[in-house]
Amino acid sequence: MTDFAKMVDAVRAGDRTPEQAADALYALLTDDERVGLLDGDTPFWEGLGMIRAEGYNARPYVQGCVERVGIPGIRFVDGPRGCVAGQGTAFPVSTARGATWDTALEERVGEVIGREVRAQGGNFYGGVCVNLPRHPAWGRLQETYGDDPYHLGEFGAALVRGTQKYVMACVKHYALNSMENARFTVDVTVAEDVLHDVYLPHFKRIVDEGVTGVMTSYNSVNGEWAGQHPYLLTEVLRERWGFAGITVSDFVWGIRDPAKSLEAGLDLEEPFAQQRTTQLRERLAAGEASWASVEGSGVRLLAAQLRSYAARLDGDFGPGTMAADASRALARTVAARAMVLLKNDPVQGAPVLPLDPARVGSVAVIGRLATAPNMGDHGSSDVHAPSHVTPLEGITAAFPGAGISVVEDDDPRRAAEAARSAEVAVVVAGYTALEEGEYVGADATTRPELLALFPPAPPEVLEAMRSGATASEHTEAITAGGGDRVSLTLRPVDEEIIRAVSAANPRTVVCVVAAGAVLTENWRREVPAILLTWYPGMEGGHALADVLTGAHNPSGRLPFAVPTLPEHLPPYDRDATAITYGRLHGQRLLDDLGVRPAYPHGYGLAYTMYSVDKVVTDAADENATRLRVRVSNTGDRDGRHVVQVYGRHPQGPHPDEKVLVGFAPVDVPAGASAVVDVDVSFVPLAHWDATARCRVLPAAEEVVLTVGSYAHDPDALVVRGRR
Numbered sequence: 268m269t270d271f272a273k274m275v276d277a278v279r280a281g282d283r284t285p286e287q288a289a290d291a292l293y294a295l296l297t298d299d300e301r302v303g304l305l306d307g308d309t310p311f312w313e314g315l316g317m318i319r320a321e322g323y324n325a326r327p328y329v330q331g332c333v334e335r336v337g338i339p340g341i342r343f344v345d346g347p348r349g350c351v352a353g354q355g356t357a358f359p360v361s362t363a364r365g366a367t368w369d370t371a372l373e374e375r376v377g378e379v380i381g382r383e384v385r386a387q388g389g390n391f392y393g394g395v396c397v398n399l400p401r402h403p404a405w406g407r408l409q410e411t412y413g414d415d416p417y418h419l420g421e422f423g424a425a426l427v428r429g430t431q432k433y434v435m436a437c438v439k440h441y442a443l444n445s446m447e448n449a450r451f452t453v454d455v456t457v458a459e460d461v462l463h464d465v466y467l468p469h470f471k472r473i474v475d476e477g478v479t480g481v482m483t484s485y486n487s488v489n490g491e492w493a494g495q496h497p498y499l500l501t502e503v504l505r506e507r508w509g510f511a512g513i514t515v516s517d518f519v520w521g522i523r524d525p526a527k528s529l530e531a532g533l534d535l536e537e538p539f540a541q542q543r544t545t546q547l548r549e550r551l552a553a554g555e556a557s558w559a560s561v562e563g564s565g566v567r568l569l570a571a572q573l574r575s576y577a578a579r580l581d582g583d584f585g586p587g588t589m590a591a592d593a594s595r596a597l598a599r600t601v602a603a604r605a606m607v608l609l610k611n612d613p614v615q616g617a618p619v620l621p622l623d624p625a626r627v628g629s630v631a632v633i634g635r636l637a638t639a640p641n642m643g644d645h646g647s648s649d650v651h652a653p654s655h656v657t658p659l660e661g662i663t664a665a666f667p668g669a670g671i672s673v674v675e676d677d678d679p680r681r682a683a684e685a686a687r688s689a690e691v692a693v694v695v696a697g698y699t700a701l702e703e704g705e706y707v708g709a710d711a712t713t714r715p716e717l718l719a720l721f722p723p724a725p726p727e728v729l730e731a732m733r734s735g736a737t738a739s740e741h742t743e744a745i746t747a748g749g750g751d752r753v754s755l756t757l758r759p760v761d762e763e764i765i766r767a768v769s770a771a772n773p774r775t776v777v778c779v780v781a782a783g784a785v786l787t788e789n790w791r792r793e794v795p796a797i798l799l800t801w802y803p804g805m806e807g808g809h810a811l812a813d814v815l816t817g818a819h820n821p822s823g824r825l826p827f828a829v830p831t832l833p834e835h836l837p838p839y840d841r842d843a844t845a846i847t848y849g850r851l852h853g854q855r856l857l858d859d860l861g862v863r864p865a866y867p868h869g870y871g872l873a874y875t876m877y878s879v880d881k882v883v884t885d886a887a888d889e890n891a892t893r894l895r896v897r898v899s900n901t902g903d904r905d906g907r908h909v910v911q912v913y914g915r916h917p918q919g920p921h922p923d924e925k926v927l928v929g930f931a932p933v934d935v936p937a938g939a940s941a942v943v944d945v946d947v948s949f950v951p952l953a954h955w956d957a958t959a960r961c962r963v964l965p966a967a968e969e970v971v972l973t974v975g976s977y978a979h980d981p982d983a984l985v986v987r988g989r990r
Contacts, residue, residue, distance in 0.1 A: 269337020270295060271573075278577040285577070289569035293562065295336050302547055304331040304565040305529070307539040308340065311722045314539035323647060324351045327389040328538035331568055339390060339572060341435075341515070343538060346394015347410050347426070348643055348804065349650035350383035356594040356805065357652035360643045361396060361422075362782050363605035363801035365412030365826040366871075368909040369932045370425035372601060377429020377436075379594045384434045386588035390575065392430045393482060393515075394648070395438040397423040397469045398445050400783060401852040402839040403827070404752040406447035406703045409782030409802060410648055413826025414853040415868070415927045416465060417951045420472030427478045433582075435575045437480030438473045440517060442466060442499055443848060444484035447706045448750045448841040451520055451717060454487040456847045460955035463962055465850055468950065471508055479512045479571050483533065485520055494522040500532035507961075513564075513571045518647075520717055526556035534564035545722045590653050595806055602803040602810030604907070608821035608872040612795040614773050619796040621817030621874055622666075622691060629670040631689035632659050633682045633768060634696050634761070636780050638675055641697075643782075643802040644749045646705020652805040658695045658778065661808025665816050677760045679767040686772040693815070694768050695800075696761040697780030704749025751841035755786045755833055762789050769794045778811065784829040787865060799823070817874055822907035822932070824871035824977065828854040828864040835862055854978050855924055868927070869911045869977035875902025877935065879910060879984060882974045885944065887967055887989045894945045894986070896974060900935040907934050910945050911980075913973045914988070916952045916965040925978065926951045947972065949988065 268276075274288035283291070293301065307330045309317065314328075324345045332340030345351040348358050358364065358376055367373070384392050396410040397419045412422040423438060430436045443455040443466055457466065474481070481504060483494040493499060494516045504510045515535040522528040525542040536543045550556050611618045622630075640655045663671050672685045686692035711717055756762065757779075769775040769790075776796040779785055780803075791797060798821075803810055813819040830836060837852050851859050854868035881897035896910050914928035929947035949970060953962040967989040975983025 271337035271339070274573055275576045278573050285570040285574040286566065288573050289566045292336065292338065292569050293566050296333065300333050300335075301561055301565050302543070303333070304568050305534065305547070305561065306330060306536040306541060306543040308332050309539050311539045311541045312725050312728060322651075323649070326352055327387060330535055330537060338569065341535060341568065341572070342388060342390045343393055344384045344387060344389035344391070345647045346380060346392055347396045348648050349652070350380055350387060350389075350589075351647070351650055352387035352389060353383070353589055354651050354653040355380075355383040356590045356598055357642050357650040357655070358598050359602045359605050359804040359807065360409040360782060360802045361412050362409050362826060363803060364601060365418065365422055366607055366801065366823040367601060367604040367932070368824055368826075368930050369604065370421050372604065373422050373425040374429040375597060376601060377426040378432060379597060381430035381433030382582065382584060382588050384430070386584040386586070389434060390572070391435045391437060391480065393437045393439065393480075395423050395426050395430075395436050395473065395478065396440070397438060397473065398440055399466055399469070400445050400827075401837050401848060402445070403755060403783035403836070404839050404841065405445045405783070406749050406751040407644070407646070407705055409643055409703070415826070416468045417927045417948065418826060418930070420469035423469060423473040424476035427473055427476050431477070431479065431575070432580050434579065435479035435571060437482050437515060438470060438478050439482035440484035441470055441481050441504075442484060442493060443488055444486055446486070446751065446841065446843070446846070448708070449843055450485045451711055452844050454490060454845045456489055456845065459957065461848065461850045463955040464953070466848065467503070474504070474508050474510050479575060480515050481510065481512065482515050482517055483521060485517050492523050494533055495524055495528035495531045497531040505532060511567075513567050520711065520720055523720065526550035529556050529560050529564065534567055541722055542720060590805070598804045599806035599810050599813070602807050603813045603819040605801055605803070605823045606810065606814045606821060607799040607823035607825055607870075608797075608814075609799055609866055609870070610791065610795065610797040611872055614795050618874075619691075619774050619776060620815060622815050624666045624668070624816055627666060627669050627690055629672070629689040629691075630662060630666055631672045631674070631685040631692040631772070632662055633674045633685060633692060633694045633764065635675055635677060636697055636699070637673065637695040639699065641699055641780055641802060642804055642807070644700040644704025646749065648705070655805045656808030658693070658808050658811050661810070661812040662693065662815070664809065665812035677764070679760070679763045682764045683767040683771040686768040686775065689772065690774065692768050692772040692775045693778060694765055694775065695778045695780065696757050696765065697785070698752070698782070700749050702749070703752050703782060706748065706750030708750075755784065756789065757785060765790045766793055776815065784827055786830070786833065788831050791865070799825075817904070820874045820904050820906040821872060822909070824869050824909045824911075825866055828857055828868040828978070829866040830857060831862070831865045835860060835864075855926070858923070858925065867978045869909070871909075871977070873906050873908070875900055875904045875906045875937065877901070877906070877908045877976065878982065879975055880940075882984050882986050884986060884989065889967060890949055890964060892947045892949075892967060892988055894929070894947055894972070894974060895942055896945050897940050897942050898933055898935050899940040900937055903937050905934070905936050907932055908976070910943060911975060911977060912945055912947050913978060914947070914949070914952050915971045915973075916969060917971060918969050919952065919965055920954050925973065928952065928972070945974075947988070
């Protein structure tokens with residue numbers, strides 16, 4: 268038995284705390300092994316070659332392994348839409364999962380991901396992404412759950428609960444990362460109250476849940492790079508929040524100074540042997556970093572591993588774990604629950620949806636995305652699922668007796684002809700990884716200040732460069748396309764196709780594939796039915812058919828508002844080198860401007876009607892309350908509704924702001940009622956007090972709660988935070 272295994276047993280038995288066991292392990296290490304805990308084990312240029320040969324994160328990236336005493340090290344596998352290593356289950360993207368408003372479902376997703384990461388030899392899952400998308404153009408919006416801090420925190424905490432049953436989890440990117448193209452250069456200026464009231468509460472919620480790791484962002488904050496930011500990493504994270512886990516850098520360009528990052532509180536440089544390997548010993552000798560800091564980070568890294576290994580669940584993590592039948596079924600369930608029905612007008616006396624397969628004789632399926640394996644971007648979140656179901660495949664399987672015609676080309680005339688000849692037309696339009704997603708441009712591998720972060724090139728690379736090759740040709744493995752959106756509307760040809768099809772066939776359904784808000788003012792009034800399908804994962808085609816046919820009564824709700832005009836959004840320049848983040852975005856900005864959205868925060872229709880008709884305050888304390896809410900289903904179909912609670916503090920510094928403070932899904936049978944408990948937090952209504960240096964909660968009796976079905980629901984009920 269190795270020394271590490273003995274310490275795991277001691278922690279499991281309660282004979283030592285993880286920190287005591289980590290101290291004992293650390294004492295057994297040499298100085299070289301101690302420094303080696305703080306970065307990756309694979310040499311930098313070898314690591315790039317591995318990515319070029321195998322693809323990104325085809326197997327775990329190992330950091331700080333010490334085989335002599337059995338220390339496994341941090342074995343990183345990325346996310347968040349599944350286990351990136353191997354061929355795992357590709358779930359719908361995080362924004363879609365946020366649209367379910369179901370944290371219990373997200374915890375189940377986390378359990379599947381945790382088991383699959385274990386099956387691939389990983390022990391550290393880097394996919395808990397909760398960056399707040401202040402603007403829908405952000406290219407990686409698909410990796411987060413929505414634009415509300417409370418909603419983000421609850422979903423991130425659920426994913427942590429699920430994955431940490433099997434592996435360590437890491438939340439990212441800390442902090443203020445919501446620009447993609449400029450992420451290596453942009454400096455984000457933010458006032459302290461805005462930072463603590465808007466951009467950090469969800470991170471704190473996940474720290475309070477017990478997340479193991481926090482990954483820093485690439486951007487700088489108020490003039491200092493996030494990967495070496497003493498205020499964020501030490502004063503806020505450790506001293507104010509009491510975080511006892513580990514901090515890790517984002518990959519390759521995550522820190523700019525190996526010594527400064529260590530002293531600021533950054534424990535681990537990821538993923539390869541890079542700056543710390545080549546510079547840290549020299550910087551320690553020069554007094555620019557201390558051995559005490561090396562020890563502090565090393566012990567934290569060991570304690571994190573010991574704590575996880577002592578508590579994690581055992582099981583069979585063989586090859587059959589990956590994309591198992593039950594996991595695929597869960598992916599289908601999540602995708603169906605996530606889809607948001609935005610419009611469903613009557614045609615010839617009845618709503619277009621749902622479609623009865625027994626009565627529909629022909630369907631025209633139209634659009635370049637109807638046959639595309641369009642599961643999200645091709646960056647670090649790309650899950651290599653063993654199969655996928657396209658919209659066409661799902662519709663074909665669900666309508667076995669119908670004639671299916673397909674038009675994939677960008678040809679409005681052909682699309683209209685096909686639609687005219689069918690009973691129903693389904694247009695699938697939206698984005699792909701080329702239009703939105705993670706972005707690493709060629710400039711990241713050619714700009715001098717970023718190239719300077721690479722270790723000296725080995726002889727074979729130098730020889731190739733002397734022969735005329737550029738450095739970027741040897742770093743092409745770490746480039747990725749996509750980036751921030753250049754437009755918030757669909758492609759002009761998509762809009763032309765939609766108008767042509769709807770003119771040809773009154774029973775037209777538009778399925779929008781996207782991560783964030785899409786402006787639809789050019790066409791939404793011309794079509795009777797609109798369904799937001801997101802990037803729905805490997806079983807997305809079947810899930811789409813489930814919703815179209817009514818096998819699943821739509822239950823998704825928007826995790827953001829959809830504006831009518833780009834002027835109703837915060838300013839955004841995807842190439843900016845400096846930007847200021849303000850307090851208002853999304854629904855709160857629309858409220859402040861006094862304009863109505865196309866679709867408000869939390870909005871979504873169903874094939875039935877619900878009413879929130881009774882609210883009772885069941886319990887309350889200074890931080891929270893619990894509401895018992897009765898929901899009635901007045902239609903003839905069983906369904907699933909989401910109760911949403913928005914709070915306001917009229918006596919506070921922001922008396923007009925309404926923010927999300929609680930939510931809960933509930934199954935309601937047709938023609939019946941159901942009661943659901945909704946936990947409500949007053950924390951979203953707290954405000955930063957510069958004098959007290961903390962957030963101050965409102966008095967519960969001063970809080971006004973609006974209980975309904977979406978933001979500014981005219982039928983919502985109003986109660987006080989305390990009886």
